[in-house]
Amino acid sequence: xxxxxxxxxxxxxxxxxxxxxxxxxxxxxxxxxxxxxxxxxxxxxxxxxxxxxxxxxxxxxxxxxxxxxxxxxxxxxxxxxxxxxxxxxxxxxxxxxxxxxxxxxxxxxxxxxxxxxxxxxxxxxxxxxxxxxxxxxxxxxxxxxxxxxxxxxxxxxxxxxxxxxxxxxxxxxxxxxxxxxxxxxxxxxxxxxxxxxxxxxxxxxxxxxxxxxxxxxxxxxxxxxxxxxxxxxxxxxxxxxxxxxxxxxxxxxxxxxxxxxxxxxxxxxxxxxxxxxxxxxxxxxxxxxxxxxxxx
Amino acid sequence: xxxxxxxxxxxxxxxxxxxxxxxxxxxxxxxxxxxxxxxxxxxxxxxxxxxxxxxxxxxxxxxxxxxxxxxxxxxxxxxxxxxxxxxxxxxxxxxxxxxxxxxxxxxxxxxxxxxxxxxxxxxxxxxxxxxxxxxxxxxxxxxxxxxxxxxxxxxxxxxxxxxxxxxxxxxxxxxxxxxxxxxxxxxxxxxxxxxxxxxxxxxxxxxxxxxxxxxxxxxxxxxxxxxxxxxxxxxxxxxxxxxxxxxxxxxxxxxxxxxxxxxxxxxxxxxxxxxxxxxxxxxxxxxxxxxxxxxxxxxxxxxxxxxxxxxxxxxxx
Numbered sequence: 001x002x003x004x005x006x007x008x009x010x011x012x013x014x015x016x017x018x019x020x021x022x023x024x025x026x027x028x029x030x031x032x033x034x035x036x037x038x039x040x041x042x043x044x045x046x047x048x049x050x051x052x053x054x055x056x057x058x059x060x061x062x063x064x065x066x067x068x069x070x071x072x073x074x075x076x077x078x079x080x081x082x083x084x085x086x087x088x089x090x091x092x093x094x095x096x097x098x099x100x101x102x103x104x105x106x107x108x109x110x111x112x113x114x115x116x117x118x119x120x121x122x123x124x125x126x127x128x129x130x131x132x133x134x135x136x137x138x139x140x141x142x143x144x145x146x147x148x149x150x151x152x153x154x155x156x157x158x159x160x161x162x163x164x165x166x167x168x169x170x171x172x173x174x175x176x177x178x179x180x181x182x183x184x185x186x187x188x189x190x191x192x193x194x195x196x197x198x199x200x201x202x203x204x205x206x207x208x209x210x211x212x213x214x215x216x217x218x219x220x221x222x223x224x225x226x227x228x229x230x231x232x233x234x235x236x237x238x239x240x241x242x243x244x245x246x247x248x249x250x251x252x253x254x255x256x257x258x259x260x261x262x263x264x265x266x267x268x269x270x271x272x273x274x275x276x277x278x279x280x281x282x283x284x285x286x287x288x289x290x291x292x293x294x295x296x
Numbered sequence: 297x298x299x300x301x302x303x304x305x306x307x308x309x310x311x312x313x314x315x316x317x318x319x320x321x322x323x324x325x326x327x328x329x330x331x332x333x334x335x336x337x338x339x340x341x342x343x344x345x346x347x348x349x350x351x352x353x354x355x356x357x358x359x360x361x362x363x364x365x366x367x368x369x370x371x372x373x374x375x376x377x378x379x380x381x382x383x384x385x386x387x388x389x390x391x392x393x394x395x396x397x398x399x400x401x402x403x404x405x406x407x408x409x410x411x412x413x414x415x416x417x418x419x420x421x422x423x424x425x426x427x428x429x430x431x432x433x434x435x436x437x438x439x440x441x442x443x444x445x446x447x448x449x450x451x452x453x454x455x456x457x458x459x460x461x462x463x464x465x466x467x468x469x470x471x472x473x474x475x476x477x478x479x480x481x482x483x484x485x486x487x488x489x490x491x492x493x494x495x496x497x498x499x500x501x502x503x504x505x506x507x508x509x510x511x512x513x514x515x516x517x518x519x520x521x522x523x524x525x526x527x528x529x530x531x532x533x534x535x536x537x538x539x540x541x542x543x544x545x546x547x548x549x550x551x552x553x554x555x556x557x558x559x560x561x562x563x564x565x566x567x568x569x570x571x572x573x574x575x576x577x578x579x580x581x582x583x584x585x586x587x588x589x590x591x592x593x594x595x596x597x598x599x600x601x602x603x604x605x606x607x608x609x610x611x612x613x
Contacts (some may be wrong), residue, residue: 040573110421140485141595142588146568147318150584153572155326230441235442238569253447260451267451271444278329278439 037287060087062247070263080265082255088266091247098242098275099249102162103228109167111174111221118178119205119213121185129140136172144169148231149240153261166231170224177220180249181192181213188212204294215292222285224277233274247272281288304599308592316370316594319585320363323577325576329550331355331544352377353578368579375582380574386583388567393586396556396563398476400548407490407544412537414491415498416530430495437492444552446485447556453481466561482559486551490544497540501533508532535606542598546591 050057060066060077069085071077071156079088095177121132148165155161185191186209194208236250244251256266332348349355352375354362369376375385420429453460466475504512506529514528515521553565560566564583571579 134310135314137311138318140502140590141311141316142584143313143546144593145547145550146553146587149553149568150319150322150580151325153580154322154577156327199605216411222390230439233441234443237441238554238557240572250441253444257447261445261454262593264451264455267447271448274441274444275436275439279435282435282439 001216011076011284023117032291034290035289036283037291039114040280040285041210041281043276044284047096047277048100049282050093051100054090054093054097057093058090060090062091063245064090070259072263073265079269080263081151082263082266083259084132086251088269091252092249092270095247095249095252095270096273096277098159099229099232099274100247102159102166102242103225105163106166106170106228107221109163110170110224111217113167114171115178115210115217116176117171118175118180119182121175122179122182122210123201123205125183129179132175136175139168140142140172142169142170144227145234148235149238150221152235157243159242160236162232162241166228169231170228173224174217174220177216178213181216182209185212186207219285219289219292222281226247226281229274229278229281242261301600304596308596311379312589312592315360315588316367316585317363319581319588320366322584324359326577327334337369339383342538366467368584370582373583376578376581379575380571380573380576380579385579388579389564389582389586392562392564392567395475395479395561396470396549396552396565396587399479399486399552399556399563402476402479403485403490403548404486404541404545406484407494407548408541410487410491411494411582412498412530414495414526416502418495419497419502420525423501427499431499434492434495437488440485440488441554443558445488446482446555449481449485449492450558453463463559478566482555482561485558486548486555489551490548490565493547494540495535497536498533499534501562503531505529505533535602536607538598538601542595545594545598549587549591549594556596556601 002063004289066077066085066087068080068081069083077087077089079092081087082091082190089195117132117136121129148169151165151168152161155165165294185235193209194204199208232241233248233250233253236248237254239248239251239255241248252270253267256263256270260267321429354365357365364378373386375389377383378385378388389418414430414434418427421427450463460476463478466478468475511524511528514524519528552563552570556563556565557569564587568580568583571577571583
């Protein structure tokens with residue numbers, strides 16, 4: 001945990017400092033850069049940039065059907081074409097957009113809802129805490145992927161439902177981390193001081209507790225994105241992700257299995273793209289944990 | 297022991313009730329009227345046929361009554377009839393479950409065979425190349441979903457080792473040995489992520505144990521290096537590893553659903569996905585309930601095994 005700092009209590013009193021409060025953890029003195037963090041962050045940034053710039057990076061359209069099905073990698077189709085003659089590189093880049101969108105949005109949803117629940121549970125303790133935690137126990141008893149499959153199948157496979165379902169599934173992770181950290185921060189002197197000064201309950205939680213439990217939550221967010229990407233890929237492999245013809249990594253791998261002997265590049269390239277992004281987020285998460293851990 | 301076990305089981309009851317409620321709720325999450333989904337758009341919602349479907353599914357009853365009927369049936373092993381086949385769901389699950397259980401158990405064995413030695417070696421060579429290599433491979437193992445490993449493995453084996461039988465028929469009753477052989481590759485593929493988790497837990501636990509004074513004592517008393525590592529080190533590091541097994545069990549069961557699809561294995565995953573593709577929601581409901589209950593039970597067994605492994609819990613509990 002971040003140590004109680006003398007200036008911490010003053011922070012909410014000064015609007016101009018308040019606005020900068022969330023950035024505090026990335027201040028040079030707090031964030032000690034390490035190799036995994038640097039490599040991971042670079043990989044994540046590269047992936048995000050490629051995904052965002054996808055429409056301008058290749059001269060093809062992900063749905064455009066060329067008169068060259070299953071053509072091997074060439075100068076025109078850098079990673080070849082699939083059985084319908086669509087450019088594989090273009091499809092991989094566009095798949096990154098939907099995959100990263102689903103993963104980041106569901107992680108964000110889980111982050112916000114889970115943090116709120118954990119904060120309230122940890123800060124109020126007693127019956128509210130017990131009730132919320134038992135509900136999370138139930139949610140976590142399900143094997144995540146299994147529940148995701150069932151829920152998406154029932155609700156219908158589309159982007160909002162994927163984000164909702166996965167957000168719900170990942171929410172307990174954040175709630176537990178937030179609750180545990182809140183329990184330890186709650187006993188700090190600056191919280192007692194805030195209460196003594198008559199700061200309201202909600203304000204104490206959001207302005208005094210939240211900034212001090214942010215570090216482990218940020219680490220959790222980075223690792224949750226990796227699980228979200230893998231879950232989304234598994235769902236779309238099973239045909240329960242973003243629906244064709246829009247490309248997804250899992251869907252591309254699933255489609256490729258029928259022509260695997262003829263066109264091995266079809267199965268491997270989307271997989272490698274996915275593994276690259278996941279490794280990036282994992283390294284970033286591990287690196288952040290080391291960088292933000294005051295004991296390290 | 298009995299008291300500890302009893303408390304643990306009592307604690308699981310509300311979780312299981314919640315699990316059954318959520319499994320029950322799945323069928324009611326389907327947008328629109330389930331009857332129109334089942335009967336097709338041509339059947340009017342107030343027609344005789346629609347009413348019959350409603351009655352058969354007890355949809356004309358209030359929700360709590362529906363849940364009661366469903367749960368009491370489920371407790372007796374009656375999960376209702378398949379909406380598509382019209383056959384009882386229970387026997388279907390019973391015939392598909394062994395393949396999934398065998399696949400999960402085999403991959404757990406693989407995960408332990410890879411993860412335990414990997415973790416011990418990584419811990420003893422901390423910071424040097426074997427440690428870095430093991431952790432690097434582990435990162436890859438965690439970052440690659442089993443379905444991609446499966447597809448890549450089938451692809452590479454078919455190119456470089458054409459005689460290796462990557463896909464085969466699994467029929468536990470007729471050909472147990474052949475089925476086991478067929479399950480080896482899927483189990484290995486499924487085990488990689490779990491092996492990494494177990495490796496990480498083992499490494500962390502071993503690093504802590506290695507710093508303990510009793511390790512130096514054992515060495516000083518003249519015990520061999522390997523003996524110290526295994527008898528004094530690993531035995532004391534085992535408790536977190538058991539936790540890892542509990543954590544991975546749930547992942548393995550869920551992962552099995554996907555891996556079965558890659559290798560065409562007739563397990564519970566195939567049953568569930570076929571049910572989903574055919575909109576057979578009673579089947580989906582029952583499958584989710586059975587598998588999740590199984591995972592809850594596995595976690596109880598893991599908790600109880602702490603008790604057997606660690607005498608310190610026995611004194612407190």
